[in-house]
Amino acid sequence: MGRFSIFTAAMTEKLQEYKTFLDAAVEEHVFQEEPIELFEPINYILALRGKRLRPIITLMACDLFSNDYHVALKPALAMEFFHNFTLMHDDIMDSATMRRGKSTVHRKFGVNAAILSGDALLIKSYQYFEDVPEHFFKPLVVLFSETGMLICKGQQMDMNFESRSDVTEEEYMEMIFYKTGALTAGAFKIGALLGNASAEDAEHMYEFGKNLGIAFQLKDDLLDVYGDKAAVGKKIAGDILENKKTILYIEAMKLANEQQKDELLFWYSKSTDNVDKIYAVTAIFDKLDVDKKISQKIEKYTILAKKSLENVSGNVKSKDLLYSFSDYLIGRTS
Amino acid sequence: MGRFSIFTAAMTEKLQEYKTFLDAAVEEHVFQEEPIELFEPINYILALRGKRLRPIITLMACDLFSNDYHVALKPALAMEFFHNFTLMHDDIMDSATMRRGKSTVHRKFGVNAAILSGDALLIKSYQYFEDVPEHFFKPLVVLFSETGMLICKGQQMDMNFESRSDVTEEEYMEMIFYKTGALTAGAFKIGALLGNASAEDAEHMYEFGKNLGIAFQLKDDLLDVYGDKAAVGKKIAGDILENKKTILYIEAMKLANEQQKDELLFWYSKSTDNVDKIYAVTAIFDKLDVDKKISQKIEKYTILAKKSLENVSGNVKSKDLLYSFSDYLIGRTS
Numbered sequence: 017m018g019r020f021s022i023f024t025a026a027m028t029e030k031l032q033e034y035k036t037f038l039d040a041a042v043e044e045h046v047f048q049e050e051p052i053e054l055f056e057p058i059n060y061i062l063a064l065r066g067k068r069l070r071p072i073i074t075l076m077a078c079d080l081f082s083n084d085y086h087v088a089l090k091p092a093l094a095m096e097f098f099h100n101f102t103l104m105h106d107d108i109m110d111s112a113t114m115r116r117g118k119s120t121v122h123r124k125f126g127v128n129a130a131i132l133s134g135d136a137l138l139i140k141s142y143q144y145f146e147d148v149p150e151h152f153f154k155p156l157v158v159l160f161s162e163t164g165m166l167i168c169k170g171q172q173m174d175m176n177f178e179s180r181s182d183v184t185e186e187e188y189m190e191m192i193f194y195k196t197g198a199l200t201a202g203a204f205k206i207g208a209l210l211g212n213a214s215a216e217d218a219e220h221m222y223e224f225g226k227n228l229g230i231a232f233q234l235k236d237d238l239l240d241v242y243g244d245k246a247a248v249g250k251k252i253a254g255d256i257l258e259n260k261k262t263i264l265y266i267e268a269m270k271l272a273n274e275q276q277k278d279e280l281l282f283w284y285s286k287s288t289d290n291v292d293k294i295y296a297v298t299a300i301f302d303k304l305d306v307d308k309k310i311s312q313k314i315e316k317y318t319i320l321a322k323k324s325l326e327n328v329s330g331n332v333k334s335k336d337l338l339y340s341f342s343d344y345l346i347g348r349t350s
Numbered sequence: 351m352g353r354f355s356i357f358t359a360a361m362t363e364k365l366q367e368y369k370t371f372l373d374a375a376v377e378e379h380v381f382q383e384e385p386i387e388l389f390e391p392i393n394y395i396l397a398l399r400g401k402r403l404r405p406i407i408t409l410m411a412c413d414l415f416s417n418d419y420h421v422a423l424k425p426a427l428a429m430e431f432f433h434n435f436t437l438m439h440d441d442i443m444d445s446a447t448m449r450r451g452k453s454t455v456h457r458k459f460g461v462n463a464a465i466l467s468g469d470a471l472l473i474k475s476y477q478y479f480e481d482v483p484e485h486f487f488k489p490l491v492v493l494f495s496e497t498g499m500l501i502c503k504g505q506q507m508d509m510n511f512e513s514r515s516d517v518t519e520e521e522y523m524e525m526i527f528y529k530t531g532a533l534t535a536g537a538f539k540i541g542a543l544l545g546n547a548s549a550e551d552a553e554h555m556y557e558f559g560k561n562l563g564i565a566f567q568l569k570d571d572l573l574d575v576y577g578d579k580a581a582v583g584k585k586i587a588g589d590i591l592e593n594k595k596t597i598l599y600i601e602a603m604k605l606a607n608e609q610q611k612d613e614l615l616f617w618y619s620k621s622t623d624n625v626d627k628i629y630a631v632t633a634i635f636d637k638l639d640v641d642k643k644i645s646q647k648i649e650k651y652t653i654l655a656k657k658s659l660e661n662v663s664g665n666v667k668s669k670d671l672l673y674s675f676s677d678y679l680i681g682r683t684s
Contacts, residue, residue, distance in 0.1 A: 054506040105469060109462040128443040128509060131465060135439060136502040138472060143495045146488075154480075154487050161476045168470040172388040175462060 022343050030337060034075045034085075038068055041089055042096070047140075057125045057133040058140075061100050064116040069345075070095040070203045076341070077207025077221055080332050087148070088210045091156060094144035095203045097137050098160075102167060104134035109175065110258070138164075148210065156206055163202035170195025181281060183261045185270070192233040192263075193226060200229030217330045224328075224338075227321035232345050234314045237262040241298060242307055244350040253294045259284045263313070264306050271304040314346050356677050364671060368409045368419075372402055375423055376430070381474075391459045391467040392474075395434045398450040403679075404429040404537045410675065411541025411555055414666050421482070422544045425490060428478035429537045431471050432494075436501060438468035443509065444592070472498075482544065490540055497536035504529025515615060517595045519604070526567040526597075527560060534563030551664045558662075558672070561655035566679050568648045571596040575632060576641055578684040587628045593618045597647070598640050605638045648680050 023031065042062055047055035071092035078088035106112075107120040108130050114120060122130035145156050173191040177183045204225035208218040240255040241264060255262050261284075268280060280300060283293050301307065321342055325335055357365065376396055381389035405426035412422035440446075441454040442464050448454065456464035479490050507525040511517045538559035542552040574589040575598060589596050595618075602614060614634060617627050635641065659672055 049503075051503060051506045051510060053510055054503060105465050108465060127461075131439050131442060132502060132505055132509075135469075135472065136499065138469065139495050139498040139502065142476065142491070143499070146492055146495075150488070153491075154484070157476070157487075157491060158480055161473050161480075164473040165470065165477070168466060168473065169383075169385060169388060171466055172385045175466075176385060176387055 022347060023337075023340050027337050027340055031072070031341075034072050034079075035068065037086075037089070038071050038075070038092065038096075039065075041093060042068075045093065053129065054133055054136055057104070057121045057129050058100075058137050060124065061104060061115075061121050062096070064118055066116050068096060070099050070199060073200060073203040073225065074207035074210075076337065077204045077213075078211040079207075080328075080335065080338065081208055081211030081213045081217070081330065085207075085211070088207050090144045090147050091206050091210060092203075094141040094160070095199070095206070097141035097144065098164065099199060101134045101137040101141065102171070104130045104137065106171060109171070152210060155209065159202055159206060159209075163198050166194045166198035170198070177261045178259065180261070181269075181284065183266060185263070185266050188261070188263060188266055189230065192230055196233040196236075197226045197229030200232065201225035213328075214330050217328045217332075220324045220327045223324035224321050227317045227324065228342055228345060231314045231317035231321065231342075234263050234310060234317065235346050235348065237264055238307065238310050238314070239348075239350060240264075241301065253298070256283075256294055256297045257289055259287070263310055264301055267309050268301055268304050268306050271306070271309070272300065276300050276304070318342055318346050356681060357671075357674050361671050361674055365406070365675075368406050368413075369402065371420075371423070372405050372409070372426065372430075373399075375427060376402075379427060387463065388467055388470055391438070391455045391463050392434075392471050394458065395438060395449075395455050396430070398452055400450050402430060404433050404533060407534060407537040407559065408541035408544075410671065411538045411547075412545040413541075414662075414669065414672065415542055415545030415547045415551070415664065419541075419545070422541050424478045424481050425540050425544060426537075428475040428494070429533070429540070431475035431478065432498065433533060435468045435471040435475065436505070438464045438471065440505060443505070446588075486544060489543065493536055493540060493543075497532050500528045500532035504532070511595045512593060514595070515603075515618065517600060519597070519600050522595070522597060522600055523564065526564055530567040530570075531560045531563030534566065535559035547662075548664050551662045551666075554658045554661045557658035558655050561651045561658065562676055562679060565648045565651035565655065565676075568597050568644060568651065569680050569682065571598055572641065572644050572648070573682075573684060574598075575635065587632070590617075590628055590631050591623055593621070597644055598635055601643050602635055602638050602640050605640070605643070606634065610634050610638070652676055652680050 046059050046062075049055055074088050074092035074095050075085045079085035103115060104121045107115055108122045108127055112120050113123050118124075120130075121133070125133070142157065142160070145153060145160065148156060170191050170193070173187070174195055177188070177191065201222045202225070205218050205222040208221040213221065237255065240262070241253050254260075255264075265280070265284065269277060272280060279296065283297050286293065322339060325338055325342075328335070380393050380396075383389055408422050408426035408429050409419045413419035437449060438455045441449055442456045442461055446454050447457050452458075454464075455467070459467070476491065476494070479487060479494065482490060504525050504527070507521070508529055511522070511525065535556045536559070539552050539556040542555040547555065571589065574596065575587050588594075589598075599614070599618065603611060606614060613630065617631050620627065655676055656673060659669055659676075662669070
């Protein structure tokens with residue numbers, strides 16, 4: 017979160033406060049238990065940091081409703097742990113070699129380690145709810161499990177889509193809600209509940225996070241092709257090379273003429289690392305203004321998200337940080 | 351559990367009652383959610399059945415203390431789900447091809463499916479605690495997570511041992527408590543708690559399950575080499591072929607003369623499916639009476655287990671079924 021230009025100085029300071037608080041906590045929670053082989057891969061992936069958006073979200077949501085967001089620390093860490101558990105396992109499934117500019121866990125420690133340490137991290141994330149005030153334990157764990165199931169379903173749908181060329185936009189949107197939106201939604205709702213939000217407001221926060229998460233994933237798809245390559249820390253146009261049916265592909269197939277369709281189908285049936293594939297596919301995307309079309313969709317989901325935020329009616333602090341945070345997420349270039 | 355010879359007719363009937371109740375429940379809980387690719391591997395492994403010892407344990411423990419063991423059904427299923435989640439992931443790590451006489455999940459559906467469906471099954475198992483009486487939810491989920499962490503640690507230790515030839519008996523016993531004893535212990539304690547056992551009695555049941563689980567695993571090690579091959583449904587002497595440092599190997603290394611030690615080290619450093627390896631290693635085991643020595647250890651842990659059962663002091667039904675169940679577990683030939 018290096019670019020805070022759309023944030024006021026006070027907001028930047030607030031975000032930095034969350035980040036510092038979280039970073040210190042993650043560092044403090046470096047796992048030193050035995051056997052170290054189980055926890056080394058966990059400490060490795062957590063040390064890669066990333067944006068830590070999900071735990072920040074939980075703190076932010078709690079802070080909106082309450083005067084002490086510190087109560088949300090461990091559940092915020094649970095969000096981060098859970099997210100990293102999914103990365104460890106998804107990277108195996110996707111045969112990904114790089115993550116945040118470094119080797120993926122399975123490449124560095126082996127597939128077995130990535131499986132088992134991922135399992136341990138998932139269980140750890142459940143354990144990080146154990147210290148919340150008693151009456152919150154069950155609703156939070158229930159929500160957490162529900163979120164986890166959606167994410168598994170989303171990952172499965174994503175894998176199913178790989179062997180299909182006829183994925184509809186509706187199916188795709190459902191998949192990214194499950195795979196990405198659900199965790200953002202859960203992170204906001206968990207924070208809100210811990211801040212003693214009403215059930216209604218917590219639900220608004222869930223919807224806010226859901227649509228923001230969808231916009232975030234669409235932006236991610238866009239950045240894979242149109243992003244600032246160096247900063248992404250992943251393979252350039254990796255989605256194209258891996259024949260991923262992202263929203264760009266789906267939109268392009270909708271707009272393409274017969275010849276373009278054939279060309280897309282040709283490239284997306286090939287398994288190659290040849291850069292020609294990137295040029296050819298991107299050229300079609302460019303011709304069809306896919307970039308602009310997807311940006312409009314991102315805008316649409318961001319507006320939906322903001323409407324849910326508007327609907328939060330309880331006694332809250334300024335919502336400005338969350339509005340700016342939304343703008344930041346969709347404005348990022350990497 | 352086809353051999354009930356050490357059970358009275360009434361006990362056999364009782365066990366059959368649990369089994370029928372469980373089987374019907376598992377069948378009723380066949381997952382029909384979308385996407386089917388996520389749930390097919392789960393339904394597949396659950397349909398392989400196995401002995402369903404862990405869920406039976408939970409029902410049995412609840413029944414000991416209460417008049418309605420039906421309240422323990424879903425947590426019992428959680429035990430079975432969790433166990434099958436570990437099988438799905440462990441079989442990948444162990445490159446196992448057969449499980450209960452059929453293809454392992456990763457061999458039938460692929461590694462990715464076995465990873466992701468395993469994850470989903472772990473989360474499902476948490477969800478199966480959601481319907482327990484409110485005040486039980488937190489203690490049970492906390493115990494369940496703790497158990498899960500121990501099992502991950504045990505699996506890691508087990509993998510670590512593969513590349514070591516100097517595993518001590520103490521280390522080995524700790525590993526099998528984590529990997530096997532913890533789940534048996536947890537299954538007994540969860541059942542006892544749901545049967546409204548006192549905290550003290552629940553702890554006795556935990557200890558009972560722990561030592562019984564250890565005895566069970568030692569017996570498993572023994573059966574790998576000295577069991578009824580056809581009925582095991584696994585590779586014959588698979589542990590020897592995979593250079594697993596089981597209790598048989600550890601005991602043999604302790605008793606072996608220099609020449610036998612060298613021979614064992616020679617074979618356990620070789621990666622081969624050659625049957626000569628099985629003959630040679632088994633010949634040394636036979637010469638050193640390893641069979642008898644391990645049987646004595648199994649006896650020792652069974653006695654320890656029974657002592658914990660004796661210590662259960664609350665108002666309970668007859669403990670006879672549990673005593674016989676212990677004898678059954680260590681008396682089995684497959």
